[in-house]
Amino acid sequence: MRGVRRWIAEGTAQRWLAGAALLMALAMIVGLVGVVVSVSASFFWPRPLVELRLASGAVVLGEEWGREEDPGAANQSRLRLKTGNRDVAGLDFRWVREAEVTGRRIPADAWLLERREYGNFYGVPRSLEGPQGSLPADHPAFAQRLEAALAEARRLVAREEQLLRRASRLHEPVAELRLRLAAAHRQGKDTTGLEGQLAEASRREQEAAAPLVAELVVLRERAAAVELVMATADAQERRIPVAGVVRAVPVNRLSAGGKIALYLARWWEFLSGEPRESNTEGGIFPAIFGTALMVLLMTVAVVPLGVITAVYLNEYARDNAFTGAVRLALANLAGVPSIVFGAFGLAFFVYTVGGGVDRLFFSDTLPTPTFGTGGILWASLTLALLTVPVVVVATEEGLQAVPQAVRDGARALGATRWQTLRRVVLPYATPGILTGTILAVARGAGEVAPLMLTGVVKLAPALPLDGTPPFFHLERKFMHLGFHIYDVGFQSPNIEAAKPMVYATVLVLLLLVVALNLTAITLRSRLRRRLRSAAV
């Protein structure tokens, strides 16, 4: 008994307790990051294609994605096999009881095709069919010719996308006139002038689009003319247009270097590409871009707002009931659930402010909203509101840390109150302001709930920042990594296939937050070094 009391009195117990708490916190963080990193790092690594012969006589070809206990039979395990070929079998995955497997081999001639639609195809190529005739798969030039056909197909697809974009730009004046015409109809205005304009615009669009359409038709014919004949494991033949294939790889024959190259190429596609197949394949670039831009816009909005508030509270306002109430409100605001901010953002920014902007500047196109619907601007402002308490509190601390002697020094040199604030106090408080910014960024980058009400969507290939004037399209909806995780992981039609994508997206989101934070931390430590006083 006495031993225990002494143990506590000397602080040994507390030390152990503190150590245990730290260890637990660390274990949880390391566990989270470890799982995310290991799953997403291995996801893009090429897996061998395994051919299994079953007791029923069926043959299946696919990637082994896991082994688990069979819930239907005790003490038996089953394999989770990604068999792809959704257009043939209807499903990407199937479970195979291990007891039913009678033969297993890794066929060297099996290829993996990553396709724009229907997911992966696993099979054995038979021949390449083109306008110049048929080339059998066992021909020595087959791989080379297929690669050339794929490159040509990529060119055709890129050109097709370019033509479609151009065509949709040509259509814009017509679409706008239609909206204005509809609005005029509703308001009972005279529409003859508008109708004339619309007819003229339509005529001009058709004129300008005719060569594009002609080229498109030719392109599509050329693209459809080249086909790959593949055989599935159960010897069904499929003709697959090469234009629909992103990548064709003889996975089981790949050397180590080839595997690494494929691994890196897949990561690159993931980071820089557009999503495919309702986001379960392809890349997440629009989401990365949307998240980064949204956080930057939020920072641009929240820092001035927070700093000005803190300056007012700390430098100008006297300590009275009002400032006390403001401080209390700020402290409590930090604890309000973020979905409440989302609801407020929707009601205030989207409907009230955005609706007002539409009535003032975009009344032609009403009731189709321009700013009166969710968009990246409103989402950023909502998050700015959410994070403003953090910035205010940190800035106030920074301001309180400015020595009175330094303020007096500036005043004694004849600086006015504003000059002192601007030239001495604020520079001194900058590390505090940056601390607030770091915390705000960390909080803002991780929020999803308010965004779902104020502008995030599942798919928005048009970025809020692009080459078409006025370059910033702040009214546009955007994609966000956090929402992407929710959507792909829990709302997608093909969750099994997309699960590793979710881990990879989490990893990217974490890295993005770390990168944004590191920028601010580096900036702060640099300023700190400049400010570190050698004074006595």
Add this chain to the structure above:
Amino acid sequence: MNGAALATAALTCGFGEHTVLQDVSLSVPPRRITALIGPSGCGKSTLLRCFNRMNDHLPGFFLRGKVLVDGRSVYDPAWPVESLRFTVGMVFQKPNPFPLSIRENVLFGPRLAGVAAPAELEEILVRSLESAQLWEEVKDRLDTSAFALSGGQQQRLCIARAMASGPDILLLDEPASALDPIATARLEETILELAERVTVLLVTHNMQQAARLAHRTAFLYLGRLVEEGETVRLFEAPQEKLTEDYVTGRFG
């Protein structure tokens, strides 16, 4: 009082209920070093800060009587407090450099006053740093942070900064209290040098320092001016019993 650089007449001031200075009439001759001595809390610093109105920023400050700089009241409505402070510079107890480079610290005042010509700024920079005897030490690192300087150098930088506005009068509030003996000696040299150009009013705790530096010395006790005169006379033949007790170290 005629020809005095700084003067007060029947000055009574304080904070709220508490009167700090009582009926002080003091006259400080130009281009001389005048020391204010007295025990802690006697109002030396408050008196000093009356001349550049720094007390006005403190809560509850009140003032009766006259405070004159070059014969003109510091509360003259036609004399904005900012331009008063261009004329009356001040250096504080602890070095208080700004979070800026050495150059920008020195040029802080001139820039406030609207000096923008690079050549003129450069000239002010060199002249001010030379007058604070800092030029040789910092001329190769003018754009580094002022915080990298030692305490003594920082204090001389503060003097250079005060001198850069071209003041006629310099108020020094125990400028050496935070410095070691060597840095103090260096600073005292600088102050002696400065007195050839400006009027110096020096608050000090250290009677040896007053004896070493000041041409004239004023002794304050409990908010009243007890005695004032040539330093040598005040230390060697004080007229008041209180002064004698203080300078001989019987209390303080």
